[in-house]
Amino acid sequence: MKNLLILSIGLMLMASCTGNNNKLSVTKVDNTEMQNNKKVLTAEEQSKLTPDSVIKILKKGNEAFANNNLTVNNSMERVQDAVQGQYPEAIVLSCIDSRVPVEDIFQCGIGDIFVARVAGNIVDTDILGSMEYACKESGSKLVVVMGHSHCGAVKSAVNDVKLGNITELLSKIMPAINQAKVNFKGDTTVANSEFLDAVCRANVGLMVSEVRKDSPVLKEMEDKGEIKIVGAIYDLETGKVEFLENI
Numbered sequence: 097m098k099n100l101l102i103l104s105i106g107l108m109l110m111a112s113c114t115g116n117n118n119k120l121s122v123t124k125v126d127n128t129e130m131q132n133n134k135k136v137l138t139a140e141e142q143s144k145l146t147p148d149s150v151i152k153i154l155k156k157g158n159e160a161f162a163n164n165n166l167t168v169n170n171s172m173e174r175v176q177d178a179v180q181g182q183y184p185e186a187i188v189l190s191c192i193d194s195r196v197p198v199e200d201i202f203q204c205g206i207g208d209i210f211v212a213r214v215a216g217n218i219v220d221t222d223i224l225g226s227m228e229y230a231c232k233e234s235g236s237k238l239v240v241v242m243g244h245s246h247c248g249a250v251k252s253a254v255n256d257v258k259l260g261n262i263t264e265l266l267s268k269i270m271p272a273i274n275q276a277k278v279n280f281k282g283d284t285t286v287a288n289s290e291f292l293d294a295v296c297r298a299n300v301g302l303m304v305s306e307v308r309k310d311s312p313v314l315k316e317m318e319d320k321g322e323i324k325i326v327g328a329i330y331d332l333e334t335g336k337v338e339f340l341e342n343i
């Protein structure tokens with residue numbers, strides 16, 4: 097009853113905040129299927145997972161999130177259980193954008209996933225090392241490179257912003273801009289959201305390729321079927337994640 101009241105208040109607040117742009121469709125969610133209150137993953141549970149089963153779990157969690165089940169109920173019990181060790185199912189590389197709460201959008205709690213974050217979800221040696229640690233040392237089955245709509249880093253790169261260390265960071269998105277321009281008909285400025293989407297997708301694709309090219313460790317694991325390396329795009333408007341599994 098209390099949860100229902102909180103949900104109702106939350107919906108009212110959301111409706112007042114989003115006004116006419118509210119594209120959120122609220123459907124009834126079966127809470128018994130959620131990862132809510134689930135205990136921390138154990139080594140045994142992790143060992144039974146496959147790359148495809150992890151993709152399924154993340155898709156299901158995101159479906160719940162997009163259907164307005166927005167947060168996972170972590171508990172102090174779970175906090176303390178996690179002290180014994182961690183056996184996360186995946187590592188997600190995301191942009192730093194404050195509107196992309198990675199654990200939440202997959203309905204994940206403490207101990208479920210590794211999250212690496214850097215503006216523009218770009219890959220470098222440190223990120224690759226983190227991914228290798230997640231998969232080779234900690235047993236994760238999936239690497240996800242996740243871009244998102246309305247990405248400020250993508251917009252800044254398209255605008256060719258030069259400022260301090262941001263200049264070098266944005267230079268890593270330039271190949272995606274060049275690739276997106278090859279087949280793109282129309283306006284290739286930030287004014288065109290379709291072009292920004294094309295750059296975002298090209299960037300995710302190139303970063304996935306870079307993971308395979310610059311990490312023989314992960315490439316070998318993928319070739320053996322031990323892990324999968326996939327792309328994804330988070331849509332700020334709907335809360336939905338589109339998986340790009342064959343890139």
Ligand SMILES: [Zn+2]
Pocket residue numbers: 191192193215216244246247248249250
């Ligand atoms: Zn971003």
